[in-house]
Amino acid sequence: MSASVVGVRVPAHERTVLENGLTLIVMPRHDVPLIAFNAVMRGGACAQEPDQAGLASLVAGLLEKGAGRRDAFEFVDAVEGVGGTFSAGAGSESIAVRGQFLARDQQLLLELLADTLLQPRFAPQELASLRTRQIELIKAARDCDPGELIGTYGRAFLFAEHPYGRPIMGSESSLARITHQDILAYHRAHFGADRLTLIVAGDVDVNWLRQEVIRLFAKWPRAARNCGKLPRPLRVTERRILLVDSPGSTQAHFWIGNVGVDRHYPERATLDLVNALYGGRFTSLLNTELRVKSGLSYGARSGFTRGSVPGEFAIRSFAPTEHAGKALDLALGTLGQLQETALTADMLDSARAYLLGQYPLDFETVADWAIAMGEVELYRLGTAHIEAYASQLQAVTLAQTRNVIESVFPSPDAVAVVVVGDARALRPQLQHCGPLTQMPLTQPHFACAHA
Amino acid sequence: MKKSFGSPHASVMVPATVAGSAVASMPGREAVRTATLANGLKVIVWPVHHIPSVALYNWVRAGSRDEQPGITGLAHFFEHMMFNGTTRRRPGEFDRLMEAQGGANNAFTSDDVTVYQDWFPNTALEFVLELEADRVANLAFVPEVIESERGVVWSERRLHVDDNNQGLLSEQVQAAAFVAHPYRFPTIGWPADIRSWRLTDLQLFYRTYYAPNNLTLVLAGDIEPERAFMLARRYFEGIPRQEPPRIARVAEPEQLGERRIVLRRKAHTPLIQYAYKAPAASDPRAPAVSLLLSILVEGDSSRLHRLLVEEHALAIEVGGHWQEGFDPGLLWLFLTLPEGADIAEVQRTLDRELASVAQHGVTDAELARAKNMTAAGFFRKLATIDGKAQLLGEYEVFHGDWHKLFEAPERFDRVTRADIQAVAGEILERRRRTVGVLEPQLQERSA
Numbered sequence: 001m002s003a004s005v006v007g008v009r010v011p012a013h014e015r016t017v018l019e020n021g022l023t024l025i026v027m028p029r030h031d032v033p034l035i036a037f038n039a040v041m042r043g044g045a046c047a048q049e050p051d052q053a054g055l056a057s058l059v060a061g062l063l064e065k066g067a068g069r070r071d072a073f074e075f076v077d078a079v080e081g082v083g084g085t086f087s088a089g090a091g092s093e094s095i096a097v098r099g100q101f102l103a104r105d106q107q108l109l110l111e112l113l114a115d116t117l118l119q120p121r122f123a124p125q126e127l128a129s130l131r132t133r134q135i136e137l138i139k140a141a142r143d144c145d146p147g148e149l150i151g152t153y154g155r156a157f158l159f160a161e162h163p164y165g166r167p168i169m170g171s172e173s174s175l176a177r178i179t180h181q182d183i184l185a186y187h188r189a190h191f192g193a194d195r196l197t198l199i200v201a202g203d204v205d206v207n208w209l210r211q212e213v214i215r216l217f218a219k220w221p222r223a224a225r226n227c228g229k230l231p232r233p234l235r236v237t238e239r240r241i242l243l244v245d246s247p248g249s250t251q252a253h254f255w256i257g258n259v260g261v262d263r264h265y266p267e268r269a270t271l272d273l274v275n276a277l278y279g280g281r282f283t284s285l286l287n288t289e290l291r292v293k294s295g296l297s298y299g300a301r302s303g304f305t306r307g308s309v310p311g312e313f314a315i316r317s318f319a320p321t322e323h324a325g326k327a328l329d330l331a332l333g334t335l336g337q338l339q340e341t342a343l344t345a346d347m348l349d350s351a352r353a354y355l356l357g358q359y360p361l362d363f364e365t366v367a368d369w370a371i372a373m374g375e376v377e378l379y380r381l382g383t384a385h386i387e388a389y390a391s392q393l394q395a396v397t398l399a400q401t402r403n404v405i406e407s408v409f410p411s412p413d414a415v416a417v418v419v420v421g422d423a424r425a426l427r428p429q430l431q432h433c434g435p436l437t438q439m440p441l442t443q444p445h446f447a448c449a450h451a
Numbered sequence: 452m453k454k455s456f457g458s459p460h461a462s463v464m465v466p467a468t469v470a471g472s473a474v475a476s477m478p479g480r481e482a483v484r485t486a487t488l489a490n491g492l493k494v495i496v497w498p499v500h501h502i503p504s505v506a507l508y509n510w511v512r513a514g515s516r517d518e519q520p521g522i523t524g525l526a527h528f529f530e531h532m533m534f535n536g537t538t539r540r541r542p543g544e545f546d547r548l549m550e551a552q553g554g555a556n557n558a559f560t561s562d563d564v565t566v567y568q569d570w571f572p573n574t575a576l577e578f579v580l581e582l583e584a585d586r587v588a589n590l591a592f593v594p595e596v597i598e599s600e601r602g603v604v605w606s607e608r609r610l611h612v613d614d615n616n617q618g619l620l621s622e623q624v625q626a627a628a629f630v631a632h633p634y635r636f637p638t639i640g641w642p643a644d645i646r647s648w649r650l651t652d653l654q655l656f657y658r659t660y661y662a663p664n665n666l667t668l669v670l671a672g673d674i675e676p677e678r679a680f681m682l683a684r685r686y687f688e689g690i691p692r693q694e695p696p697r698i699a700r701v702a703e704p705e706q707l708g709e710r711r712i713v714l715r716r717k718a719h720t721p722l723i724q725y726a727y728k729a730p731a732a733s734d735p736r737a738p739a740v741s742l743l744l745s746i747l748v749e750g751d752s753s754r755l756h757r758l759l760v761e762e763h764a765l766a767i768e769v770g771g772h773w774q775e776g777f778d779p780g781l782l783w784l785f786l787t788l789p790e791g792a793d794i795a796e797v798q799r800t801l802d803r804e805l806a807s808v809a810q811h812g813v814t815d816a817e818l819a820r821a822k823n824m825t826a827a828g829f830f831r832k833l834a835t836i837d838g839k840a841q842l843l844g845e846y847e848v849f850h851g852d853w854h855k856l857f858e859a860p861e862r863f864d865r866v867t868r869a870d871i872q873a874v875a876g877e878i879l880e881r882r883r884r885t886v887g888v889l890e891p892q893l894q895e896r897s898a
Contacts, residue, residue: 031501032834034827064751073757080752081820083827102827129764136767136789140720143891144616248717251609281555283546292543295602298610320609350551357553357572360502365834442719 007356007390008363010383013373014206021194021222024213025373027201029366035106035202038370039097039113040378042227043190044090046163054170055178056090058130059186063088063097065126068115072126078112086112090168092307093230094378100367103203107212113198114216117191124180135172142441146246146420147253147318149446154255156446157242158312158416162233165447172444192223197377202366230309235259236416239434242448245423246441252324252421253316256331258410260304260313263379269392270400271304271408276351278302278338278409279315285337289330290317296327308379313410321422325429328419332412332433339411343401352393359389479833480857483843484676486683490692491664494683495853496676497839505576505672506836508844509567509583513660515638516562516777517696522652524640527560528604529656533567534558535596537589542596545582552578562634563776564848570837573673577682583668584686587661592650601645608639616714616889617785620722623712624887625781628726632703634780662693667847671839703728703779710885715892720767721788722889723797727878729782732775732849738863739870740878744771744782745821746813746871752820754813758804759786765797775849782878794888805879812872825863 013027048055064087065072079086079099086099097116101109141148152167159165167174198217200209235258265271272280279286279302290300296319305311315335319327362368363386376385419426423438430436437448479497487493514526536542549556554571571579612618622637629635639645668687670679706728730736747755748771759766768787774780788797832838846856 032830034830034834072761073752076750076752077816077820080750080824081816083820083823083825085827100827100831102823102830129761132764132789133760133767136720139790140767140787143718143720146614147610250613251606281550283543283550288543291603293599295599296606298603298606318606318610320606350547353553354550354555357504357575358555358570360504360572361570364502364504364836365831367831367834 007388008360008386010386011369013201014210016210018193018214018218020218020220022217022220023197023377024210025197025199025377026204026206026209027199027366027369027373028204028206029201030203032366033103033203034100034366035103035109035200035204036100036365036367036370037098037109037113037201038199038374039117040197040199040374041095041117041191042093042195042378044094045092045166045168046230047190047227048186050161050163050166051174052178052182053166053174054134054168055182055186056095057169058127058134058175058178059183060088060090060095060097061130061134062122062126062183063095063116063120065130066121066123067112068119070115071121072123075112078108082108084109088116092164092168092311096374098370106204106209110212110216117196118217118220120187122180122183122187127180127183131175131178134170135175138169138172146244146249146441150253150255150316150418150420151314152446153242153244153418153420154257154314154416155312157418157448158236158257158259159233160447163230164233164307164311167446171446174445189225190223193217193220194222195227197374199370199373199377201369201373230307232309233259235410235414237414239413239415239417241417241419241430241433241436243423243426243430243436243438244418244420244441245438246420247422247424249421250321251318252321252419252426253318254324254328254331254420255314255316255418256328256335256415257312257314258415259310261306261408262310263306263308263381265306267400267404269389270396270404272355273348273351273393273396274343274401274404274409275302275304276354277343277347278334281351281354286315286317286331286334289334290319290327294327294330296320296323296330300331313408321425324419324421324426328417328430328433332415335410335412335415338405338409343398345398348396348398348401352396355393356390479839480854483853484680485853486680488663488684488688490688490690492683492687492690493667493847494680495667495669495843495847496674496679497669497671497843498674498676499671499836499839500673502836503573503673504836505571505573505579505670505674506840507569507571507579507583508669508840510667510669510844510848511565511567511660512563512665512696512848513565513656514561514563515636516633517660518633518636521644522648523636523644524604524638525644525648525652525656526565527638527640528600528645528648529653530558530560530565530567531600531604532592532597532653533586533590535600536591536593537585538591539585539589542593545586548582549579554579560638561776562638562774562780566844568837576674576679580679580682581686584690587663587666587687588690590657590661592653594650597650597653604639604645608642608645612637612639616716616718616720616722619716620712620714620724620887620889621783623714624724624726624885627710627712628706628728628781628885629703632701632778634703634774634776634778658693659696663687663690664692665696667844669840669844669847671843672836706883708882712885712887714887714889716889718889718891719790721792721794721891722887723786723788723794723801724887725784725801726781726885726887727880728883729773729780729878731777731779733777733851734779736870736874737775738859739866739874740773740782742818742821742825742863742866743808743871743874743878744773745824746817747771747808748784749821749824754804754808754817755784755801759797759801763800764789765792765800777849790891794890798886802881809872809875809879812868812875815868818866818868818871822863822866826860829860
């Protein structure tokens with residue numbers, strides 16, 4: 001492998017914290033006449049009450065549906081009329097408004113963003129139509145691509161009552177409960193200057209932009225409430241299975257997970273190397289067993305979701321219904337293999353070269369940088385999180401990988417498993433795997449014990 | 452592919468975006484260099500140095516358009532086999548070596564082409580070119596691997612078609628829309644064909660289509676063109692030129708009446724798809740067709756989204772796609788309806804609106820919006836080495852000359868409201884369309 005690969009350097013940028021607590025990052029870059037922005041509001045799905053799954057998503061969706069002097073149609077006409085993009089979405093721990101405009105439209109961009117955050121209209125009829133549409137989109141996903149929903153079932157099954165277990169987009173039943181009052185209450189409690197990090201990257205004048213942001217946002221008060229701390233989720237200690245019945249499916253999707261690590265996990269480079277070898281790239285152990293050697297599946301992948309507290313480690317794959325039990329056994333077998341078989345120096349070098357070689361591709365455009373800096377700020381990682389990564393990868397030893405495998409990767413006997421497929425054909429294949437709970441795919445929620 | 456295949460359902464809900472700009476001219480033309488090897492292989496290089504990485508696209512002029520009944524899906528299956536060993540390297544070595552050098556790869560097959568993509572650090576340039584040349588020159592066909600890969604393709608078919616109502620419906624619509632032209636074949640292949648193609652089919656396909664004179668190699672990224680040409684000569688020039696492939700001569704006869712496919716499936720969500728006969732990629736009307744589609748379905752301010760989703764709540768999603776190929780293909784509209792929707796009412800509203808576009812045209816604001824969205828989308832794409840390699844390749848392969856990429860902004864800018872109305876009148880004609888409807892069967896819903 002090549003030891004000379006250079007890491008990624010964070011481009012020059014200015015970071016300013018206004019008196020009201022708003023953090024502004026401006027990263028000028030003039031090679032393309034584009035500006036990308038990312039406005040990250042701390043809070044998100046974890047800030048809502050347990051029975052309000054989907055509230056933060058609806059709040060985010062409504063941010064695009066009229067603000068300031070523009071109603072929903074006028075707002076989207078203003079964005080798309082100049083070829084801009086502007087979208088808001090909720091995550092577990094934030095609501096983010098993102099987009100890109102041509103550089104000539106930067107004044108408009110700031111005006112629309114300030115209106116959205118400070119003066120959203122939250123019109124009741126927009127809520128009604130967005131809520132109905134979200135419910136229908138979940139139903140359409142159940143019809144057309146149940147695999148898309150398996151992570152939501154998996155997190156609900158694994159995290160149970162923990163906030164990470166609640167579906168971010170909501171469920172048909174939880175969305176139906178959300179009222180206009182809930183939307184206004186969320187906005188009052190969780191929107192405010194101290195919750196916002198605004199990143200603007202691209203063809204901008206730093207001084208002009210800073211002055212404009214001060215003019216538009218300096219009088220914005222802090223949020224009414226503090227952002228609470230999340231409890232640490234508990235790992236599952238035995239294997240249990242949730243079977244989601246989709247009669248007539250020719251294929252079964254499966255998800256295998258347990259609680260992993262958080263954003264500040266100190267052995268991140270080691271973890272990424274081991275995951276690349278286990279299930280994070282095409283030649284991984286997992287994909288080799290399920291696709292390359294057996295031809296049972298089109299693909300199998302594993303990965304970690306990392307939040308301010310540990311999110312999930314999860315494996316995802318799918319196989320024809322008649323071979324699903326065999327494919328699941330193979331996948332579980334690879335977890336055992338990982339624990340029992342030593343990695344070699346060659347394997348480690350290959351994974352290192354792979355991660356080093358692919359890393360710069362994540363930091364190519366101004367939009368990439370706006371997203372990356374948003375994560376750095378949201379989780380308070382510091383820019384060393386990006387810049388020191390290459391040297392951390394270079395330094396990882398085999399002994400470190402052993403430690404990470406034993407302490408973080410789950411044993412095949414201690415995992416939550418979700419299978420979505422034709423229960424009649426699947427039950428006999430899954431009986432030996434552990435205690436099995438079954439629910440129909442048509443239930444209007446994702447938790448197996450409906451709260 | 453490897454990870455996805457490119458027929459209409461792969462891009463459901465993603466409006467076509469095509470290069471174009473009403474805003475600024477496109478930089479970079481002067482940096483692009485080309486070379487044609489003695490065996491006919493053309494190499495195009497766009498050097499840019501903002502990250503130490505390279506994107507490589509190897510365009511093979513072979514897709515499901517080049518198949519016959521009985522071997523449908525072969526071009527796509529072939530794409531899988533290109534990762535499965537050469538006379539010099541065992542199955543799986545390609546991926547193993549690529550990843551150990553820091554590279555990642557993918558590939559896709561469409562009706563017209565098969566494209567192999569690599570993304571790698573600049574230090575791996577020579578290595579990757581040698582790997583790519585090896586599989587063009589020396590592919591091995593190991594019988595056990597063929598059988599195992601058949602299983603992988605089955606899994607892919609079930610994922611995207613058999614268990615996916617949009618995919619299933621669009622496969623049926625496409626098959627009904629053409630009576631003669633091979634565009635009627637699904638790129639993934641009919642189930643019986645996936646089960647039955649043989650080693651000799653693969654070998655013949657390889658000899659015919661994976662010849663250097665049938666390929667275009669495009670590289671964008673942190674490299675010097677002369678070095679790339681030197682390495683391409685070193686590894687590719689020894690591969691012999693072949694007789695050019697038989698030109699697909701079938702012309703689809705004029706469609707004389709609307710065709711209709713109705714599927715009844717257990718589902719909540721009704722679907723409607725319209726597939727209109729539309730021009731080929733190289734047609735002079737192409738910019739107008741692309742802008743028409745943008746006006747109809749791109750973004751929340753588009754006509755059909757606003758009318759059907761926002762104003763009347765008749766649909767929950769509206770999308771479209773123009774299959775820009777070598778031959779005249781299809782312009783698709785996709786609608787996802789809410790549970791319990793009155794399908795006939797939705798169709799009446801949709802038809803009224805489409806007729807109105809053909810009769811009355813579009814507004815200045817709509818055209819300006821579509822031009823701006825196209826231009827901005829174009830800049831966003833060109834901001835990446837991947838987008839550069841893709842666009843250069845698309846213009847070279849489908850428009851006959853990569854230079855046309857840099858003329859695209861002007862061509863889009865010249866489109867007038869009259870041009871849009873004219874193509875709307877020509878394309879959005881009932882007798883030249885195929886309609887697909889998925890009607891949910893009654894089922895109990897536990898709520």
